[in-house]
Amino acid sequence: MEFSYNWDWGVLFCLAEDVEAGCIGPYFYWIAEGFGWTIAVASAAWMIAFPLGSVLGVLRTLDKPVLWVVPFVRSPFYFRTRAIATSKGVITIDIAWFLHGISTLYVTIFRNVPLLVQLFLWYFVFPELLPEEAGTWVKRGMPMPEFWTAVMCLGLYTASRVGEQVRAGVQSITQGQHYAAMAIGLSPVQVYRYVLLPVAFRIIIPPLTSDFLGVFKNSSLALTIGVLELTAMTRQVEEYSYQGFEAFTAATVLYIVVTAIVMAAMAVVEKRVAMPGMISLGAK
Amino acid sequence: MEGFDYHIIFHSIPFLAEGMVLTLTLMLLAISGGLVLGTLLALARLAPMRWLSFAAGTYVNFFRSMPLILVIFWFYFLVPFILGFPVGDFYSVLTAFVMFEAAYYCEIMRAGIQSVKVGQVHAGEALGLTYRQNMTYVVLPQAFRNMIPILLSQAIVLFQDTALVYVVGLRDFLYSADIVANRDNRLMEMYITVAVVYFAMCLWGTLQVRRLQKRFAHD
Numbered sequence: 127m128e129f130s131y132n133w134d135w136g137v138l139f140c141l142a143e144d145v146e147a148g149c150i151g152p153y154f155y156w157i158a159e160g161f162g163w164t165i166a167v168a169s170a171a172w173m174i175a176f177p178l179g180s181v182l183g184v185l186r187t188l189d190k191p192v193l194w195v196v197p198f199v200r201s202p203f204y205f206r207t208r209a210i211a212t213s214k215g216v217i218t219i220d221i222a223w224f225l226h227g228i229s230t231l232y233v234t235i236f237r238n239v240p241l242l243v244q245l246f247l248w249y250f251v252f253p254e255l256l257p258e259e260a261g262t263w264v265k266r267g268m269p270m271p272e273f274w275t276a277v278m279c280l281g282l283y284t285a286s287r288v289g290e291q292v293r294a295g296v297q298s299i300t301q302g303q304h305y306a307a308m309a310i311g312l313s314p315v316q317v318y319r320y321v322l323l324p325v326a327f328r329i330i331i332p333p334l335t336s337d338f339l340g341v342f343k344n345s346s347l348a349l350t351i352g353v354l355e356l357t358a359m360t361r362q363v364e365e366y367s368y369q370g371f372e373a374f375t376a377a378t379v380l381y382i383v384v385t386a387i388v389m390a391a392m393a394v395v396e397k398r399v400a401m402p403g404m405i406s407l408g409a410k
Numbered sequence: 411m412e413g414f415d416y417h418i419i420f421h422s423i424p425f426l427a428e429g430m431v432l433t434l435t436l437m438l439l440a441i442s443g444g445l446v447l448g449t450l451l452a453l454a455r456l457a458p459m460r461w462l463s464f465a466a467g468t469y470v471n472f473f474r475s476m477p478l479i480l481v482i483f484w485f486y487f488l489v490p491f492i493l494g495f496p497v498g499d500f501y502s503v504l505t506a507f508v509m510f511e512a513a514y515y516c517e518i519m520r521a522g523i524q525s526v527k528v529g530q531v532h533a534g535e536a537l538g539l540t541y542r543q544n545m546t547y548v549v550l551p552q553a554f555r556n557m558i559p560i561l562l563s564q565a566i567v568l569f570q571d572t573a574l575v576y577v578v579g580l581r582d583f584l585y586s587a588d589i590v591a592n593r594d595n596r597l598m599e600m601y602i603t604v605a606v607v608y609f610a611m612c613l614w615g616t617l618q619v620r621r622l623q624k625r626f627a628h629d
Contacts, residue, residue: 131491238612240570243584243605250597343477350577357480370487377480385475 137369138376150366157373160359161380167276167345167355172338174281175288182285183292184318185229188222229289236286241279242347248279249351276348284341291333295326328399335392339385356380415596419603422590426603429586436504436582437569443508444568445561448515453545455520466516473513478574482506486578499580511568518560522553559623566615570608583607 138157140149195218236244249272253261268274299322307321327334349358360377364370454466473481485506490496526549534544554561573584581589584604591600 234613234616235609238609238616239605240573240584240608242573242576243601243608246597246601247605251601254598339475343475346477346479347574349479357477357483360480361483364483364487370483374480374484374487378476378484381477381480382472382475 131371133372134369135372137363137367138372148367148369151363153363153367153373156359156363157356157376157380160354160356160377163273163348163353163355164342164345164357165384167273167280167348167353168338168342170277171280171284171341171345174278175284175337175341178281178285179288180292180323182229182232182289183296184323185225186233186289186293187296188226194219194221233286233289236283237290241283241344242350244283245276245279245347245351249275272348272352275351276345276353280341280344280348284337284344287337287340288334291330291337292326294333295330296322298329299325325401328396328401331392331396331399335389339388342384342388343381415599418590418594418596418599422587422600425590426583426586429581429583430607432500432581433569433572433583436500436507436572436575437565439504440507440511440568440572441565443504444511444515445519447508447512449519449550451512451516452519452523455516456523470513470516473510474517476510478506478510478571479577481510482574482578485509499578503575503578503580507568507572511564514564514567515561518557518564519553521560522557523549525556526552556626559619559626562615562619562622566612566619569615570612573608 134148137148137153140151140153141155142152143149195216239247253264255261256264265271296318303321303325304317307317312320345355346357348355349361354362356377360370360373363373367373451466451469454462455470457463457466482503486499486502489502489505530548530552531544534548539547572582575582576585576588579585587600587604591597
């Protein structure tokens with residue numbers, strides 16, 4: 127077994143083009159820039175994923191009817207509706223049932239298609255399905271189309287994962303809390319806002335952390351549509367310098383360092399926001 | 411959706427099927443390899459030897475903080491280097507998947523082993539079983555059985571992850587579709603087909619997992 131590879135860690139510190147030193151490009155800045163894009167894609171995607179996922183997760187927990195009265199409609203609906211027979215044709219619709227259905231459909235679709243395929247659909251197919259002008263704008267007019275497509279795709283995909291965590295968090299709270307909140311006269315929105323969600327979000331801090339790290343790692347998929355993020359840049363260094371292992375090592379170290387920092391930070395946050403006696407709530 | 415060409419899909423079915431065979435082969439081999447290595451890692455993580463559990467823990471944390479694409483690139487270049495001769499892209503990528511997935515399977519099997527009641531281990535010891543016999547005949551079969559739904563969920567994740575071999579140009583299902591799409595300039599048709607096929611297969615898998623979970627809950 128022969129491992130003949132000329133290690134040259136110097137390439138990682140190429141600050142400018144210097145052919146004699148083996149630098150065909152400023153590799154250091156390439157990797158730094160790639161790291162910046164990785165952080166940018168991951169953070170922007172999380173900005174979409176977290177709020178949208180929270181809403182989806184809450185909707186997924188709506189198993190009790192929330193009725194909505196629609197006057198002057200002559201019941202074209204036959205799903206979970208109750209028509210009150212008046213001459214004005216008033217009916218009540220269980221909107222919770224619809225919202226629950228829509229969010230379930232969303233989660234099912236986004237979780238059962240590989241992320242890379244989703245990315246291609248957004249990048250290559252989505253502009254074709256739009257009206258012609260809008261499609262052209264998405265393809266050419268929009269600034270940084272690859273970046274924003276990657277952000278949107280990752281954000282919408284991760285939202286489905288966050289949604290599942292939020293749902294699990296809410297459902298892990300004992301029903302008694304819900305009933306108690308209703309008994310003191312809180313509206314459904316208040317029940318979630320003041321009682322269920324503050325506890326649920328605390329419970330799901332660890333899985334949410336791994337979801338965030340998931341976006342961070344998945345942002346590497348953006349290289350397939352031409353976003354020059356960290357992994358893409360190391361690949362480029364490999365192609366230019368033939369010193370791929372050094373570049374991969376640099377990327378690996380950066381990924382590990384960020385992961386370690388995020389995990390440490392979230393452990394601190396978890397401790398800070400912990401409520402006394404919360405473990406019993408989480409364990410159910 | 412005007413001009414959606416169905417013919418191209420029908421014509422490329424044999425070609426896509428070849429890709430699907432590669433995808434499924436890769437998945438099955440990666441699951442088998444990952445499960446074996448993952449179980450060994452889980453045993454190492456729970457071993458009383460400090461250094462052994464530390465080493466296994468480091469391995470798991472290392473691979474869990476790396477994106478799969480980067481792992482694929484690593485092994486794609488590393489495997490031929492270590493062996494000193496080219497082994498073909500498939501085996502390099504397979505190595506990457508086995509090493510990567512083992513980290514995840516390790517965590518699942520660790521939870522599985524910990525879900526086996528301590529009394530079972532003590533009973534095995536009381537019967538005079540050695541550590542190895544105790545693990546193979548008493549603990550692991552139960553751990554494995556308890557974790558079947560989660561192992562299957564992970565298998566679905568792995569199935570979706572195999573699409574990433576696209577980055578090194580291995581001709582799996584997605585890449586085959588991509589070839590046709592670019593050759594005939596039919597991106598929309600091919601990508602939608604790919605998405606629908608993946609969706610149907612994963613949904614079927616998810617439903618099976620849910621059915622199993624229900625059955626396990628009843629036991």
